[in-house]
Amino acid sequence: MSDHPPLRLGQVGIGYWGKNLLRNFAGLPDVTLAWACDQREDVLAAVARQYPEVRTTHRFEDLLEDPALDAVVIATETPRHFPMAEAALQAGKHVFVEKPMAQTAAEAERLVELAETHDRRLMVGHLLLYHPAFEYVANLIRRGELGEVYYLYSMRVNLGIVRQAENAFESLAPHDLAVALAFLDRRPVAVSAQGQAYLQPGIEDVAFATIYFEDGKLAHLHTSWLDPHKIRKVTVVGSRKMAVIDDVESVEKVRLYDKGIETTPSYTDYAGAMTLRSGDIHIPRIDMQEPLLLECRHFVECVRTGRTPRTDGRNGLAVVRLMEAALRSLARNGACIDV
Structure with a gap:
């Protein structure tokens, strides 16, 4: 008791x-x-x-x-x-x-x-920061198993649910913005976004956004509720390995690709200096639990103990800043907005 x-x-x-x-x-x-x-x-x-x-x-x-x-x-x-x-x-x-x-x-x-x-x-x-598949890849990144993370891109598309109080980017992108901030672990410096409203005037049904981070890292997001596919996928490209998280997959949610391009500085030309490496594809076993249950449990634990939640207000603020910049860019047809 x-x-x-x-x-x-x-x-x-x-x-x-x-x-x-x-x-x-x-x-x-x-x-x-x-x-x-x-x-x-x-x-x-x-x-x-x-x-x-x-x-x-x-x-x-x-x-x-x-x-x-x-x-x-x-x-x-x-x-x-x-x-x-x-x-x-x-x-x-x-x-x-x-x-x-x-x-x-x-x-x-x-x-x-x-x-x-x-x-x-x-x-x-x-929610995705509590998802076992995303936590698995986050741990790989922290341990350096992907090498230096260069960039990531995400697709979050479906046919519906169409909303009236927010556009597709506002509805869908916060998930992947939170993941980009966590995985790239750099300060975002600028955002560029483009989209179109087809079903309702002034409410974009599809949007493409690029977030630029310090050290040249970037994240590209594709969001839409007007698409024939149901895709919930994030691809992370590192210097040693690459990871794909596919949340639509029922079992094999993460694939690790031992692929990359290695350079030999002693060569005098780029062609000779670069070697394509294509190794195995690894599908790890991940013990899945309902991410929402883990998220709710975390909130209760933080209230009880006084701990700072993993996705606290400051984490929420960082995502909102990116959202705000992206919406300004959408209104200006892709203009690059400083964060």
Whole structure:
């Protein structure tokens, strides 16, 4: 038996993704799911049937006004992330907020400031940083097994879900921006992005973005909800090895390629100095757990222990800064924007 009382938690937003968050938090030991908040009556009715012990409400203020509530989970549409997270932190609650945590860097900075002022844990749902396949490759990078990481590129495309409050880049890119920051481990210096809106005026359905980092490293992102394929793939190119993470694959989620180009400085011409190396392809065994469960468990542990979450407010702020620069570049048809 635990020697501390259960963590009392409330969630606002029980939609497509929010239902998964609710399920995982409800299943954690030493967590009491106290409140579920949503504007849709049918959604609240479904929550009441599945979790009869949970109080349901249309009023977000009910969560803020509950003095016994420890933490708030925010899984609404993006424009509501900042005002709700701000209000929750001001009410003294710990906050888990879905990505992106805000729409502007100024808003994100405000949330970081509030969390630090009130000594509250602020965590952002950058899910891939808790994904066992991505953690496996991150460990390879830290151990130097890929050599120097030169660049990475990602594809996150599908047919749907089409949103109205954000474009495809805002909806899909935060995942891969967080991965790029973690894997390249350099300061981003500029962003260039291009895209087009085909289904709704002013809301890009497809976007291509390049993020430039210090030391010449770069990341290229392709995001779309108007595509015939379902692809969730990140390719990391290093000086010794290359890694491909394919989250659509059911089992073989990581492939390591022992490939590269080696140089011999003693040669006087480039052709003679470069040797193509093509070795084995290795598919490692990775013990998979649901990434969302690992993410939710991490938040609860951080609230209990006072630890800084792996994807804390400052990590969320770094991603929002890149998002903001990319959106400015989109509006200027690919102009390079300093970060």
